[in-house]
Amino acid sequence: MSKKTTKNTPKKPNKSKRSIPTTLILISILLISNAVTLYYFMFMDESVLMSDVPMGIADVAGASEDYIGKTITLIGYLVYAGGNYLLVSNPLFYFNNSLDVGNHVVIGGTIPDALSQSVGRQIAVRGVLETTDTDDGLMGMLFESFFDITFEVTYPGVYTDTRYQPYPEFVLIPHVFDATAEKYAVLYSGGIQPGKDYSRYWNDIIYMYFILQMHGYQSQNIYVVYKDGVGEDTYTPVDYPATHDSLDTVFGLLSAEMGRADTLFFYTTNHGGSSGISVWNPMDAGGALTHTEVSDWLDSIDCRNMIVVMEQCVSGKFISYLSAPNRVIMTACKNDESSYSADTEGNWDEFVYHFMSALVGFPWNSDGSTVDADFNNNGYVSMREAFIWAAAMDSRPETPWYNDKDDGIGYNVIQVAFGSGPWSGDNVYLNDPPLP
Structure with a gap:
């Protein structure tokens, strides 16, 4: 009798059962272990004081009333700005001008010299939490250790x-310009309020001021509108505080002074947002300079060329409002982005640092290198060339925008380097080339 052979049919895997990755198991164990350890030190081990258990700034900010007046330990990154040490939950909040009550505290009290050696590092600070500004709820910490x-x-x-001083290289650069047409400029920085009026804004202003002078802008035609109306050094004069009234005055003067053959350079470096450009709040309670207000001021000027350079956050939003014939507009970022301070070059804002370097042919950090943004080798750097250099060298997470087509598009x-023209910015310069 023959035996009936049967095949061993493999069992189908149960699709409802899935193996758990080893990595996920390890991560879960670590998370549980950390939670248990933290719970132990906070609630069971009486040898560890609650004030010595490090906490995040956001955790404390969310329940500040529970901690004000108590000794706590906070973790963050150490920054020195506005004359104060700041503990910031993430350094990007400082670099892109988005510090608020939920992401930083001001360190006060008697601070040892050794703390300066930890600037830029992640540290833990122990001290008494306090409120430093009752108007906006900004927290401070009375330093202990x-x-x-x-x-x-x-x-x-x-x-x-750090606030910079002018470099001696300025005197070595020839002032080459066409004196047949007048050139005017408005350099603006609001600063918002004490503590947020970072020195890099002043650095951006003073070097742009000197660059304009190198290119034939007379000092009496350069209007500096800055913070509270007081300059930070003896080199750069400040004409007006950063308020609505000041810009009403400045553009009223310009509309009366400028002719159709003239050029206007409008430059802003400051805090910004979706509503516009910040003013100096202690002297102006009217809110930001809106897109419509800036557009109206510029529209009041009838001139040959207008160059607009904006560094503040959300600056790209201005392009749709300001785009017009004979205007070259460049912004540090798109219409929904933050702009950033420089990463490796020094205490500047990233985009305008490279823009200024393109105009003078060398970097401002004095590393001995040169900058050649004259891509067509005609001996002059056009505004389109300066933008291409600045945007290509910009290494921060921001997207510089450009417009010279009167179409409202950033x-x-x-697109600017390889897109089809014509680009009117090819023929717009700070120093006008001699006529053929």
């Missing part, structure tokens, strides 16, 4: 807000 968590700067950037560096 600190220790480093990291011993190197892990994210590139300038963590010390173009990125790839």
